[in-house]
Amino acid sequence: MMVTFVSECEKKALNRTRRVLDAFANRIGSRTWQTVITEEGLIAVKILLRKTATKNTAVACHWIRSRSRSELVWIVGNRRRFNAQGIVPVNSTAKNLLNSQWENNWTYLPAIKASVAVSALLHDWGKATALFQAKLKSGTVKGDPLRHEWISCLLLNALVRHAGDSDEAWLSLLQSGELDEQALKTIVMQSATKPLADLPPMAQMVAWLVISHHRLPQLLDRTERNLRQGEEKNTLSALMKSIAAVWGYQNKFDGTEYKSRVADCFEFPDGLLSQSVAWLKQLKKWSTRLLQAQPQIQQLLDNGGYRLLLHHARLCLMLGDHYYSSCPADNAWQSSVTLFANTDEKRNYKQKLDEHLVGVCEHALKISQTLSRFSLEMESAYDIKALKQKSPAGFEWQDKAVENIKQFKIQHEALQEQGYGWFIVNMASTGCGKTIANAKIMRALSDTGESLRYILALGLRTLTLQTGNEYRGRIGLKNDELAVLIGSAAIKELHEQAQREQDEKPVFEELGAESLEQLLEEDLDCGGAPTAAFLDVLFPKHQPKRAEKHKAFLYKPVLVCTIDHIIAATETLRGGKYILPCLRLLSSDLVIDEVDDFDGADLVAIGRLIHLAGMLGRKVMISSATIPPALAEGFFNAYQAGWQVHVHFKQASPVIACGWVDEFTTRVERVDQSDPEKRCSQYQSLHRQFIDKRVANLQQQVVKRKAFIVRCDDLLVEKNDELSRQQRHFEKIHQTIYHLHGSHHTIDARTGKKVSFGVIRTANISPCVALTQFLLQAEWEAGCAPRIMAYHSRQVLLLRHEQEKHLDKVLKRKEKSGEIPEGLKDPLIRYHLDNTHAEHVMFILVATPVEEVGRDHDFDWAIIEPSSFRSIIQLAGRVRRHRQGGVEQANIAVMQYNLRALRQDDKPAYCHPGYETAKTLRLTTPDLCQLVDETVLNHVVNAVPRIQQPESMQPKQRLADLEHQAMHLVLTRYDQKGPQCLQAWLSECWWLTAVPQQLNRFRESEPDMNLYLVWRDGKAVLCEKDERGEFISRQSSNNIARADAMTETMLGRLWLERDYRQALLEQIDTENQFDNDIEQLITKKSERYGEITFPKRDSNDRKWFYSDQLGLFQL
Known part of the structure; x- marks a missing residue:
């Protein structure tokens, strides 16, 4: 291809870009180059330019397509030097701004910095105890009776009480630089059981930062946790009154040993650092700044914006502590202090305590200064050809969605500078191109409407590399624009069939430096590329490989990962695993794919993540064809609550733009009610209107799936044991296979044999294997050759990879009517067909719910053991998934009873997986004939009962209504109080502790x-x-x-x-x-x-x- 490069660089950047471009192209003007080059060569040029790019760099590359047409390929550096087509302006106007953009948005940055500095200078003050110093000297890793951060809070409490119980008093005392150590020791010896209870507001905030810099306050005793359910804590002060040493800050497993060692936690033989000139100097400086910030902090305490201040401050403190703890001791440090903070790997003393406190303070301040740069200076992906082009026939809805969003943005241009929220629901049906649509929509939502920067969170780790490949292949993202976070390198290697060995990770031992843990243990699949220079301040230079991985996680425009990796931002109870996800969310919008794959506690956890995204001012999209109304409304409620905190902190507009997208229509509306309850009510009404329209459209579509219920009443009448009933149940499935195969098969052109591919869904692994064994041993009719496979999650990684590779190949059926399926050309399938005399060949996959989500498989028929209405809908989506045309006869069979119901033990049957519970959500019968309308299933199987909530609910009599009720109880019961509910996370102060996460753990069912x-x-x-x-x-x-x-x-x-x-x-x-x-x-x-x-x-x-x-x- 022939390309032209145009440079609009300034200062030193001009010479740097000249050196790169001169090596690849002919200079045909003082700032213009031209050459014929390959695509790989052009990528190399771009990478080299980006490596040295600064704010003064601006290079555009144009592809000469014909005599009359050129096309902008990319721009490196400052895009404002060119317009959207890469053309340079002939004139410009300028306007003086009193403050820079970040100063307007970060009004409260001084308050963050002062809070960070004071808490950093006090965070490890409690390491001055005789016990901790003896522990460092002996090298033992035994837990302290009282943790050092608890002692730090006791010292802060003593300081406040000694000064006079007001923020002005204790900060003025620090300003004076005179600490009465004896008075502090005397007060500490009184060992206040709740030292955070009666502190003034700013002291409480500092105390919380100190006490949470390794772990959030948490209740380790399950009974104690459960007693807190329903307990309301609406203010910072009310919450702080509850926290005592038992909230994770004492080790009292052996009462005798505790008593013998605890006294040393209140002995300070080497003093309390009052002889450290450097430490006192910093305390003087930053206590003055914190006192000056008092009006700002009070304003945030009044409007609720202090939540974001504490979030940012804790993040800076923990990252500063992580950074400085990994550094060697400063040999130039001058101090008479004999106290130490930590030891090195050989268990020798490393950093002095005052050096550590001052060092963490300085570094945490540097990090706080970079916060404003995350939203402005992080890389976005531009010039993505696949997203600029018109969608192909059948996918035009994607472009209509983009156009509607653009029109809304034009109409609300006045709000653009202030900033307003975006909450999108994409409910396009399976096979309609949601992956590409989501990328196009996120591009349209960006500030320029032409860039991409977001996180795509998926439910399964096996999908991350798959989706990464799709983004590279179909969307055209390059390695320097995409990072894929994978569960392990082994998964990636199998995915790519690469054979290479990697070193094992070193074991880390806790030696007074808990902050040394890795922030990101998982493997990141990303090409090497430059990152923003300001990120260097976040990660230690003496760990270059780890730092590069961390920077790539933050910097790459598009991050594809399982939701587990990003949800760590809100679900991490201890340690710094939440730091990188939080920093990434600070600069990236969020897309959660197949969001309704989760239920119960997982939905509460996802609500916490969406709330954080709103609080950080990001746009959020949830995507799935089967989103129930309560899920959409509940997550909107979480988002709007987070957005209101952002509004108070960043002076943004309270308006939230809400979008609904499917393959039929796109609707964007402004939700701007002032009261949260009215906002949710407005959203509920708009969502219902969209769903009514969607249902009307779905009911006009060609019917590709019909179902019938397999009667099993006779199994309940017979007085057999559980094993016999299971065998009879399997026999009914066996007989149903003949029926479905007879109605839905393909004639193999070469042999004339009747071939079908079917799936049998079981609720759990044990029945999946038992049914597989039954079918392998069963007596089959003459002329039938079954070929059977079990598919579930408890399989060796390598063998499961082989299995999925084969299934993905033969079941990706997109043939038109009359065409030979690609699967019949597969060597293994051909072997089976060519080496049997049977006329009927049935390929049967016996699978657990792992088949329901993320597998792009297309079967001829299905038999379902139901666990929920959702399980029926999800598996039905794997029948005739891609093939066009309707069916006359039912191609799905649903068992009247699942195996749990056949036990007749009066326990819930539609659970594990499922929504039924023993009390609140109990069905009156396990009989599916009474729980669903069979005439509707006979006519069509689609998502309508799941996405549309009936006016009058019958959760005890209808399976679909049970699920609506379950979603409502978890997400839209706004009157609930206490840490067990999502509403308390949004409106109460339980977020200051780990109790909400302990009561609703993400993926708790999978230990x-x-x-x-x-x-x-x-x-x-x-x-x-x-x-x-x-x-x-x-x-x-x-x-x-x-x-x-x-x-x-x-x-x-x-x-x-x-x-x-x-x-x-x-x-x-x-x-x-x-x-x-x-x-x-x-x-x-x-x-x-x-x-x-x-x-x-x-x-x-x-x-x-x-x-x-x-x-x-x-x-």
Whole structure:
């Protein structure tokens, strides 16, 4: 391609860009270059220019497409030097602004800095105790009776009481620089049980920053936590009155030892730092600044904006502590202080206590100064051709959505400078192109309408690399524009089929430096590229690899990750894992895909994340075809509550633009009611109007899915045991397969055989495996050849990868009527078809709910064991997923009772997974014939009952209504009080503690540990990896045995037969391994790719079994 480069650089940037461009192109003018270049060469030029780019850099690249047309490819540096087409202005006007943009938006930055500085100077004051100093000297890692941050708060409490119990008094005392150590020691010896209770407001804020700089206050006793449910805490003062040492700040496991050691927590033989000139000097300076900021802080305390001040201040303090703790001691530090803050890896003294406090203060202040730059100087992706182009036929709705958003922005241009909120719901149906649409919409929402900077949060880690590939391939994002956060390097390597080994992580031990933990343990898939220079202040230079990964996480325009990684911003109870997600949210909008895959406690946690995004002034989009009304409204409520905090802190407009998007229409409305209740009521009304229109459109579509209910009444009448009823249940599924296969199959052109691909959904892993074994052993009619596969989450990583790779290949069916499915050309499928005499070949996937979400599979028919109405809708979406045209006969069968109901034990049946509970949400019957309208299912299976809430709800009689009620109780009961509910997180002060997260943990239902199927001495052994990286056998201790070998008949009926050793061999480059022991290499590969999950809290009464074909299971 022929390209022209135009440089509008200034000062030193001009010579730097000349050096780069002169190496690649001919200079045809003083600021213009031209050359013929490949696409790879052009990417190299862009990367080199970006590496040296500053605010004075501005280079545009134009592609000469024809004699009469050129096209802007990209701009590096200051885009304001050019217009949208890359044309340079011939004239300009200027206007003097009294304050810079960041000063207008960051009015309260002085208050943040003063709060950060004073809390940093006091945060480890409690390390001056005799006990802590003795601990450092001996090198022990035993927990303190009272943690150092609690002692720091006791010292602050003593300081306030000694000064006179007002903010003016204690800050004036610090201003004087005269600390009466004896008086402080005397007051501390009285050991106040609740030292935060009666402090004045600013002292309470500083005390909270000090006490939470390692961990949020939390109740470790479950009974004590549960007693707090329903307890209202509306003010900072009310909450602080509750906090005592038992909130995570004392170690009292052994009462005798506690009593013998606790006295040393109140002994200060080496003083309280009053002899440190440098420390007192900083305290004088910043206590003066904090006193000057008092009017500002009082204003924030009155309007609720102090929540964002404390959020920013804690983040700066913790990151400053993390940074400085990782640095070596300052050899130039001059001090007579004999107290120390921490030790090095060899357990030798490292930083002196006053050096540490002053160092953390200085560094935390540098970090606070960068906060304003996150929203202004972080990179966005521009010039993305795929997003500029018109959508292809059938996807025009994407462009209409973008156009509607642009029109709304033009109409509200007056609010643009002040800033207003955006909350979008994308409910386009499966297969309509939501991925591309979400990117186009986020581009339209950006300030310029032409850039991308957002986080895409997904529900499953297996989807992150998949989506990353789609973003690179279909949207055209380059490696320097996209970062993909993956669960482990092994997943990425299998995804790319790359064979490489990586070093193990070192083990970190706590030695007076808890701030040394890694901020981001997961692997980040991103190309090397430059980042903003100001980010250097956040991460230590002596850890360059880690710093580069952290900076890439923050800087790359688009971040694709599982929601687990970004939700750490609100869910981290202790340590600094929340820091990077918070910093990223400070500069990135948020898209949550398939948001309704979660329920219960997970929805509360996601609500907390959305509230934080609103508080930080970001735009939020939730995306799924099956969003219930209460979920949309509840998350809007969380967003608007966060946005109001942002309004008070940044003087933004209280207006929130709300958008609803689907494949039929886009609606954007302004929600501007002053009262939160009225805002939610306005949103509810607008959402209902959109849904009514969507339902009308859905009901006019071609019917691709119809269902019937498989009667199982006779199983309840029979007096059989549970196992016999399960076998009879499986037999009914067996008979239903014949019926569905007979109505929905494809004729194989080569053999004339009738072929179908079907899926059977079971609620849990045990019945999934049991049903698979039943079908493998069953008597099948003559002329039928079943090929069966079990698919669930407890499978070895490598074997599951093989399985998913095969399924993704053969089930991505997009053929038109009369065309041969691509899957029938697959070698394995062809082998099965060509090597059987049977006329009917059924490929049957027996799957748990892992098949419901994120798999782009297309089946001919499905049989469903129901857990909820959502489970029916989700799995139905995998039937004729991509193929056009309607059906006459039902292609989905739903069992009348699930296996839990057949137990007849008077316990909830539609749970685990599901929404039914023993009390609040109890159905009157487990009979599906009474819980759903079968005539509707016979006519069409779609999302209407889930997305449209009926006027009169019957949650005990209707399965869909049960789910609406469950969502309402969790998200839209605005009268609820106490830390267990989302509303308290939004409007009360429980956010100052970890109790809300303890009561509603994200993914609490999955307390798993990782085991590894390690190849040793010619056999596979399930092991656990210890802290030193050693693999310890856990088969006998976890009661795991090998499953019985399959018979020849069963093996012959497998869809995909897998062999673990053979799969490991395929990961080894055997041609280049002449000198190495193959068995040893297989062992190494198994240690890397043999990961499998196992429940942490298994009671060990029932035996576990492992099989390459069936995974890890119980019967």
